[in-house]
Amino acid sequence: MAELPFLAGEQGKGPFLVVLFFLSIAVVTVWGTWEGTLSMSEEAVLAETAREIIVTGDLRVMHFDGEAVYDRAPLPLWTTALFLKMFGTVKVAAHLPFVLFSIATLFIVYLLGGVTVTRDPAHKGWINCVRAVGLLSAIVLSASPLFGRFAPHINETGPFTFFVSLAVLGWFLLPSRRVGHACWGAGIAGGILCAGAGAVIVIPAGLIACIADRQRRSLWRDPVFLLVTFAALAAGVLWLFPVSARDPAGIRANPLWALLFGLAGHSRAGLAGLPAALREGFLRNLPWSVPVVAACIRVIAGVLSRNGKQAWEKDAALILFAAILFVITMLTRPFRLEELLVVLPLLAVIAGREIARWATGSGMDAGAGGRAGGGGNEECVHPFNAGRIWSFNQAMIAIFCLLILLLSATPLRLHRSSGDRIDEVAFVARELVEEGTKLANFRQHRRFQAARLLFYGNRSIDRPIRTPDEVARRLREDPDALFLSSTDDMLALRQIEGFPFHLDMKYRAGELVLFGIGE
Numbered sequence: 001m002a003e004l005p006f007l008a009g010e011q012g013k014g015p016f017l018v019v020l021f022f023l024s025i026a027v028v029t030v031w032g033t034w035e036g037t038l039s040m041s042e043e044a045v046l047a048e049t050a051r052e053i054i055v056t057g058d059l060r061v062m063h064f065d066g067e068a069v070y071d072r073a074p075l076p077l078w079t080t081a082l083f084l085k086m087f088g089t090v091k092v093a094a095h096l097p098f099v100l101f102s103i104a105t106l107f108i109v110y111l112l113g114g115v116t117v118t119r120d121p122a123h124k125g126w127i128n129c130v131r132a133v134g135l136l137s138a139i140v141l142s143a144s145p146l147f148g149r150f151a152p153h154i155n156e157t158g159p160f161t162f163f164v165s166l167a168v169l170g171w172f173l174l175p176s177r178r179v180g181h182a183c184w185g186a187g188i189a190g191g192i193l194c195a196g197a198g199a200v201i202v203i204p205a206g207l208i209a210c211i212a213d214r215q216r217r218s219l220w221r222d223p224v225f226l227l228v229t230f231a232a233l234a235a236g237v238l239w240l241f242p243v244s245a246r247d248p249a250g251i252r253a254n255p256l257w258a259l260l261f262g263l264a265g266h267s268r269a270g271l272a273g274l275p276a277a278l279r280e281g282f283l284r285n286l287p288w289s290v291p292v293v294a295a296c297i298r299v300i301a302g303v304l305s306r307n308g309k310q311a312w313e314k315d316a317a318l319i320l321f322a323a324i325l326f327v328i329t330m331l332t333r334p335f336r337l338e339e340l341l342v343v344l345p346l347l348a349v350i351a352g353r354e355i356a357r358w359a360t361g362s363g364m365d366a367g368a369g370g371r372a373g374g375g376g377n378e379e380c381v382h383p384f385n386a387g388r389i390w391s392f393n394q395a396m397i398a399i400f401c402l403l404i405l406l407l408s409a410t411p412l413r414l415h416r417s418s419g420d421r422i423d424e425v426a427f428v429a430r431e432l433v434e435e436g437t438k439l440a441n442f443r444q445h446r447r448f449q450a451a452r453l454l455f456y457g458n459r460s461i462d463r464p465i466r467t468p469d470e471v472a473r474r475l476r477e478d479p480d481a482l483f484l485s486s487t488d489d490m491l492a493l494r495q496i497e498g499f500p501f502h503l504d505m506k507y508r509a510g511e512l513v514l515f516g517i518g519e
Helices: 014-035 042-056 074-087 091-115 129-142 145-150 157-173 179-195 197-209 223-244 255-284 289-305 313-332 337-360 390-416 421-432 446-457 468-477 487-494
Strands: 062-064 067-069 365-367 379-381 483-486 503-509 512-517
Touching (some): 014 091, 042 091, 042 446, 074 091, 074 157, 074 179, 091 129, 129 145, 145 255, 157 313, 157 337, 179 223, 197 255, 197 313, 223 255, 255 289, 255 337, 289 337, 421 512, 483 487, 487 503
């Protein structure tokens, strides 16, 4: 593969292949959503809540099954509702905004990886270490098992991850590039509107990371930076406060504020679960967790030796950012695997920088005067030469292998996909009962099934009926009632001695069944 014309040489097709990478990732990810049904999880609940924004027209207070809910961050739901409005109430439209957020996160990581490396003024070509490290970081993130599992799916963590990455990009663009203010502010405000008030942890993470990066220690004395930070806080927190304050359980119990209030109440349990979270994060992100650990060891060794500080400053800043986000999140929320998604972009950049060092065989960030025998403090890129063009030969081979793997796996996934049973049930229920009618529900988990029946067929289900006597009482009150249950539970009802009704199966899809009184 190294001899392929489009991979070999410094003057290869770099721009074309970068575009090809992102285009291929977009095509493959969107293609995967065509087969994706709403899973029996929070995916269905979020999609239905977004659909009801269109029904109610209320952008402030969210609704689920016609009832107001105060525990949902608005931005992911607004975005989903916009796509449902444009493309109709279909599963692809519900998935699509989260797919786009995941692709946008990859692009931010591509930029972030390049920003952390200083451009070599002696190298004028398009292919240089700046773009190569950025591309390598994007490849690492796109090939992360955790990112592929959670990012393109309907959840609040995926959009939050995008805005955290945007804020970190803005932090690294400052103080030299003023566009960093806009990225930093938009990242904080968007993060709060995606994950609640706890997203303000990005601010202390940036404050502490300044300790490791001398170039940015002046940020907290910059009045424009402070103004943007407070404006972003106001845009997010002041919007959430009046809505979440209406929660009958109180604002302290509202999930939008749980991370801020959770430090006191849950930190002991979170501390006990921290080793398990570290272990799971390391194992489930292999092999990319290996270069991250190597970078941490190298930074610690650099701190202890106090030599070559410019070679590890930005790595230390990235590691501090990731560590603070990870620790505070794990201390204040019950450990869920998808919570690790927030730190994955930073870990991808750390891994990309470390792999670049391995590939060059020497320090990627050397002193500016190092090549001339001096001891400068400015960071610069290891110079390219004809004998060591690692950047795109290595990165493009990785892209080639990744795309072949993805393009091979996607048809196999499509071949194995099967129809969504609850989708079939919702369609039939729409034909059997009047619009808006609730289905009776015998021993079935209600919340997620109700969300999917609402989304697919505008039919909700009652809270579960647990005993046969309750079924008989409901049928006496409403002989036309239609029940959602399983085949086993329906057969069990038929076999109960003395049950006063003859039950008839109206429709069956797998183990799910709609039944009522027989003719």
